[in-house]
Amino acid sequence: MSFMFTVSPDFTPDHLSGWYIFNTWLQKHTGEAIHLEMYNDFQSQRGAIQTDKIDLIYANPFDAAMLVREKGFLPLVKAQGAADEALIVVSADSHADDVADLAPGTRVAFTDDPDVRLMGMIMLEPGDLDGGNIVAVPADNYVLVAKHLLKGEADVGIFLAEAYDGLSAMIKKQLKVLVRSQISVIHHNLMIGPRMQGRREEIQQLLVDMHTDEKGEGVLKSLGFDSWQKVDDEEMEFMIDLMDTLNT
Amino acid sequence: MIADMKAEDIVGDFQEVSLQLYGSIKRKILYTQIETPYPDGKLIVSTTTPEGVITHVNQSFVEMSGYREEELIGAPHSILRHPDMPPAAFKDLWDTIERGEKWQGYVKNLRKDGGYYWVKATVIPNIRGGKLVGYTSVRRKPSRSKIEECIKLYPTLF
Numbered sequence: 001m002s003f004m005f006t007v008s009p010d011f012t013p014d015h016l017s018g019w020y021i022f023n024t025w026l027q028k029h030t031g032e033a034i035h036l037e038m039y040n041d042f043q044s045q046r047g048a049i050q051t052d053k054i055d056l057i058y059a060n061p062f063d064a065a066m067l068v069r070e071k072g073f074l075p076l077v078k079a080q081g082a083a084d085e086a087l088i089v090v091s092a093d094s095h096a097d098d099v100a101d102l103a104p105g106t107r108v109a110f111t112d113d114p115d116v117r118l119m120g121m122i123m124l125e126p127g128d129l130d131g132g133n134i135v136a137v138p139a140d141n142y143v144l145v146a147k148h149l150l151k152g153e154a155d156v157g158i159f160l161a162e163a164y165d166g167l168s169a170m171i172k173k174q175l176k177v178l179v180r181s182q183i184s185v186i187h188h189n190l191m192i193g194p195r196m197q198g199r200r201e202e203i204q205q206l207l208v209d210m211h212t213d214e215k216g217e218g219v220l221k222s223l224g225f226d227s228w229q230k231v232d233d234e235e236m237e238f239m240i241d242l243m244d245t246l247n248t
Numbered sequence: 249m250i251a252d253m254k255a256e257d258i259v260g261d262f263q264e265v266s267l268q269l270y271g272s273i274k275r276k277i278l279y280t281q282i283e284t285p286y287p288d289g290k291l292i293v294s295t296t297t298p299e300g301v302i303t304h305v306n307q308s309f310v311e312m313s314g315y316r317e318e319e320l321i322g323a324p325h326s327i328l329r330h331p332d333m334p335p336a337a338f339k340d341l342w343d344t345i346e347r348g349e350k351w352q353g354y355v356k357n358l359r360k361d362g363g364y365y366w367v368k369a370t371v372i373p374n375i376r377g378g379k380l381v382g383y384t385s386v387r388r389k390p391s392r393s394k395i396e397e398c399i400k401l402y403p404t405l406f
Contacts, residue, residue: 123389125391126389128391182290242291242384244350245350245371
C-alpha cells in the first residue's frame with residue numbers, strides 16, 4: 001500500500017528540495033511507501049483532501065479545522081519554536097503611520113496564504129477596513145506583494161513575517177511596517193490521516209527524536225527547522241478554536 | 249473567588265460602585281477614567297470552565313488586565329466586568345454561547361488598577377468529544393469608530 005504526503009503550498013521555495021529529502025528519510029525509517037505530491041495552490045490541495053487522497057500533510061493552520069473535524073486527521077508535530085505571524089506593510093513614503101490612517105478603498109496586496117491573510121485582515125480592522133471595503137490586489141508570492149507596494153499599485157501589503165524578513169535590505173528600506181502580529185500560537189502542523197493512524201505514536205516519536213539522528217539533523221536543516229515538537233490533541237483543538245474565533 | 253477592589257491598587261482618582269455579578273456575587277468596584285490603548289498586533293486569549301471560571305490566560309491578558317496570572321486562574325471571568333457595561337450585553341453573551349453559538353461584541357474591560365481598555369471580543373464554546381468543556385475568548389483591537397458607537401449606545405441599555 002502506498003501513502004500520499006503533501007505540503008501546504010505556502011512553503012518557502014528554498015525548502016522544496018528539503019521536503020523531498022524529508023520524504024525519503026521518512027520512507028526509510030517507517031518502511032512505508034510514501035509519495036510526496038506538491039500542489040501549486042490551496043484550491044487543488046483541498047480538492048485532493050476532499051477526495052481522501054492525502055494521508056500525511058504539513059498543513060496550514062487555516063485548514064486544520066477541516067482536516068480534523070471533517071477528515072479525521074490528527075496532529076503529529078510542529079517545527080520547534082515556529083509560529084506564523086503576519087505584517088501590515090506600506091511604502092516608506094506612505095502618509096499612513098498607523099492602520100487608523102487608512103481609509104475605505106485602500107488597495108491591499110496579499111497572497112493566497114490563508115492564515116496570513118486572515119491575521120492581516122484582523123490587523124486592518126482597527127482602521128475600519130474589511131473584505132467589503134478594500135480593493136484586493138492578489139499576488140502569487142510575497143516578492144510580488146512588495147513589488148506592488150514599490151510600484152504604487154497597492155497601498156498596503158500583507159506579509160508572512162518570515163517572508164518579509166527575508167526580503168533584501170534594499171527593498172525593505174523602501175517599505176514601512178505598520179503592525180507586526182505577536183500571536184505565537186498559530187503554526188503549521190504535520191498531521192496524519194485515518195489510513196496511517198495505526199502508526200501515529202510510533203511516527204510521532206520518530207519525528208520528535210529526528211534531530212538526535214545524525215542524518216535526521218541534516219534533513220531538518222534542509223527544511224529550515226531545528227527539531228520537531230510533539231503536538232497533542234488538545235493543543236490542536238485550542239488552535240482550531242482560536243482560528244474559529246478569528247474567522248468571524 | 250473574587251475579591252473587592254482595593255484603593256491601594258488604584259492609579260489616579262477613582263469612583264466607587266457596588267456591582268452585582270453573575271452567580272449572586274457582589275463586588276466593590278473602584279474605577280478611574282484612564283484608558284489603556286489596545287496594543288497593536290496582539291490577541292488577548294483566555295479559556296474558562298462552562299461556568300465562566302478562568303482556566304488559562306495568555307501573556308497579553310496578564311499585561312492588559314494588570315493582574316498576575318495566579319490571581320486570574322480560578323477567578324470568574326467577571327473579574328474584568330466594568331460598571332459601564334450594560335448587563336444586557338452579558339446576558340446576550342451567555343444566551344448565545346449556551347446555545348452553542350459564537351458571540352461577538354465590543355466590551356469595555358476593567359483593569360486591576362481601576363483603568364479600562366476596549367476590546368472586540370469573540371467567545372466560542374469548546375466542544376471535545378461532543379461535550380462542552382468550556383469557552384475560549386479571544387480579544388482583538390477594535391476600531392475607534394466602533395468604540396465611539398458603543399460609548400453612545402451602552403448607557404441607553406441600562
